Amino acid sequence: MMARTTLAMLVAGAVVVPLAGCGERPQVAGQASTKKSDNKAWEAVQSAHLSDGYKAGDKTAWEAHLKARTERGQNEYTRTPSAPK
Amino acid sequence: MARMKFICDAERCIECNGCVTACKAEHDVPWGVNRRRVVTLNDGVPGEKSISVACMHCSDAPCMAVCPVDCFYRTDEGVVLHDKDICIGCGYCSYACPFGAPQFPTNGAFGLRGKMDKCTFCAGGPEANGSQAEFDKYGRNRLAEGKLPACAEMCSTKALLGGDGDVVADIFRNRVLTRGKGSEVWGWGTAYGKPTGAKS
Numbered sequence: 020m021m022a023r024t025t026l027a028m029l030v031a032g033a034v035v036v037p038l039a040g041c042g043e044r045p046q047v048a049g050q051a052s053t054k055k056s057d058n059k060a061w062e063a064v065q066s067a068h069l070s071d072g073y074k075a076g077d078k079t080a081w082e083a084h085l086k087a088r089t090e091r092g093q094n095e096y097t098r099t100p101s102a103p104k
Numbered sequence: 105m106a107r108m109k110f111i112c113d114a115e116r117c118i119e120c121n122g123c124v125t126a127c128k129a130e131h132d133v134p135w136g137v138n139r140r141r142v143v144t145l146n147d148g149v150p151g152e153k154s155i156s157v158a159c160m161h162c163s164d165a166p167c168m169a170v171c172p173v174d175c176f177y178r179t180d181e182g183v184v185l186h187d188k189d190i191c192i193g194c195g196y197c198s199y200a201c202p203f204g205a206p207q208f209p210t211n212g213a214f215g216l217r218g219k220m221d222k223c224t225f226c227a228g229g230p231e232a233n234g235s236q237a238e239f240d241k242y243g244r245n246r247l248a249e250g251k252l253p254a255c256a257e258m259c260s261t262k263a264l265l266g267g268d269g270d271v272v273a274d275i276f277r278n279r280v281l282t283r284g285k286g287s288e289v290w291g292w293g294t295a296y297g298k299p300t301g302a303k304s
């Protein structure tokens with residue numbers, strides 16, 4: 020009786036153990052293949068070359084600063100008083 | 105803020121390559137990689153036109169669509185950037201891009217193709233803003249410094265405009281309306297006067 024039970028367990032084990040290879044393992048992307056999250060452009064920056072008058076950390080101020088810089092640096096029509104705006 | 109955009113005014117570009125030089129110097133771009141270049145149509149023929157071309161930071165970027173490792177992302181300002189730690193240098197983005205923006209550094213004549221490099225709109229990459237790691241991989245992050253792309257800011261004729269799409273579109277529209285079109289555009293006729301009548 021004992022030998023029969025042991026044999027049955029061995030047979031069951033021999034059948035089940037190979038089936039474990041058919042299971043699906045979780046395939047979560049590792050740290051190396053995951054995109055890093057980027058800082059916002061208006062957040063703090065490690066730089067000694069900030070634009071004149073610009074203080075990092077305020078989104079509205081950043082947008083206003085860039086807009087003013089675009090107008091000042093790239094729109095020459097605003098530099099001449101008689102030119103159309 | 106609208107999306108960040110470049111506009112190049114073909115009537116103003118004089119093919120000086122100042123934008124290319126500014127970009128290479130600002131970001132310490134390696135030899136053989138040009139994030140920006142000037143393309144001239146009908147070169148040498150009267151009436152030739154030049155435009156400065158780089159990544160256009162497409163709204164529906166094909167590079168982003170075809171990347172097998174999904175290394176691209178888009179910032180809140182619409183700038184298309186990528187993570188070089190993820191890039192495998194396969195070159196699919198190069199085939200997909202209609203502007204030839206993705207560049208691949210190589211090491212020697214038969215060297216391996218490196219990770220993709222392209223215009224970042226001077227917005228760096230996913231590393232910390234202004235960090236040395238960001239500079240080494242992507243170049244300067246001028247946007248985080250409250251500045252605009254170096255190529256546009258250095259353009260001597262202001263042919264290349266870069267910044268908030270609404271703002272640069274207004275500047276360009278005003279410019280076009282002011283200068284007119286055809287023979288009204290600044291050129292020979294404007295500089296030396298228009299013919300008043302046929303000679304007798």
